[in-house]
Amino acid sequence: MATRTRRSQRRTEALSRERIVEAAVELLDAAGEGGLTFRALTERLATGPGAIYWHVENKDELLGAATETVVAAALAVEPARTPDSPTGAPDSPAEAPDSPRDEIRAVALGLFEAIDEHPWLATQLATHLSRSPWGSVAPRIFESLGRRVRALGVPEGSWFLVTSALMHYILGAAGQNATNARAGGGGLDRDEFLDATATAWEELDPDDYAFTRAVAYQMRGHDDREQFLAGIDLVLTGIAATHPPDA
Amino acid sequence: MATRTRRSQRRTEALSRERIVEAAVELLDAAGEGGLTFRALTERLATGPGAIYWHVENKDELLGAATETVVAAALAVEPARTPDSPTGAPDSPAEAPDSPRDEIRAVALGLFEAIDEHPWLATQLATHLSRSPWGSVAPRIFESLGRRVRALGVPEGSWFLVTSALMHYILGAAGQNATNARAGGGGLDRDEFLDATATAWEELDPDDYAFTRAVAYQMRGHDDREQFLAGIDLVLTGIAATHPPDA
């Protein structure tokens, strides 16, 4: 029976931290946070739990490593181009030197899309962003946004506040959206899910939820990405108004 | 040995969904997400798992009920008063009719403080806000903010966008802060934790993290609540600028 070992992967390459993290990301993408177990991991890697523990401290560290990998990839794109065509994929070489504002939009959108593709990221980013010893993912995002905030001309005394506010909006919005992405993935397609949610809103108590009922129809057709970027613009405008460049 | 049943609670009152949720909140507060187990719950309530399952569908539903309870309490305060004295606890009767802007600040601060007191809330709010069947907690927050957004004079077409953006900032910021609160709770006090984080930032690579290193000192002394409210003001200013009242 030793012959019938599942070789879900070719067995040529040796085990490595990298391969383990890669498999972890695949499991998380396929089945969410609950999909990442050491049993599933050992089966996929055709090995035993002990082997994994030799390369990785524990499950928490593994989750952290998976998060770092995905976030690093999202930030590495360093995209450009004005988001005029919201559908356009960034693959042609970028030449035009973008404004800091456009770059912030692009970084934000990169994170948004990463969370959209890997909904399990939301939990990680929302609450486990700082760990001991300090994970590198929070500073990475902070740095990427902060450089553009500086380029925007925000006075130095406001750098921390402004960059934090931007990051909070991005993580909050992307997190909410991940919930939708997840729910959408489970059977219903996106439009059906939106419609079901809008309908649920419309059936709330008229006294307690007058406002929510009144905007339910706006939920029905809305485009997540567009809304997200509109929110970014709102925050950027707020930044310009409350922390204008030094005179 | 039947005599030595732990009665962590007086045994007079019968089991009820309410008592179970209450105990769940206590366990979550005391030991975080990992502290809520059915064993701990049965011990605290001096009963068996079957009894709990009679009142509650499963662990997920229990977590949801705990979240709803705490969020409802936070929103019920419907506080007032201008936040001039950031330390002041709201206990004297409020009379002055506050501006929508102040009310939004107050609602936001209420949520911020709820997450600060119950750090496990962050995960719940960040990613499980919508469930099937639709939980009432998202609409509750949305409604509370939305009514004030309407009172602000934001044009109807922008209600959904603006209220969502506000909610995203609040949840994102409060979530990040919960991480700090949690970390602070684990031995170090708040100032020590901030200091340790700032020091860690200052030791990052000078090329890759030039900006983060440059603002590390701003992290050291900052007041979470103050920063949070400054962010709210930033967003409110952005709202006023990008979605001004109809002419």
Place this chain on the structure above:
DNA sequence: ACCTGAACACCGTTCAAGT
């Protein structure tokens, strides 16, 4: 209607043993 508690399947983690 409400509760008991043994049992089940599954999980993260450890560790003596192998190569």
Place this chain on the structure above:
DNA sequence: ACCTGAACACCGTTCAAGT
């Protein structure tokens, strides 16, 4: 140095049985 796999303690959940 790297891997194996049995074993341990713990978890959510079920269910026949009691009152």
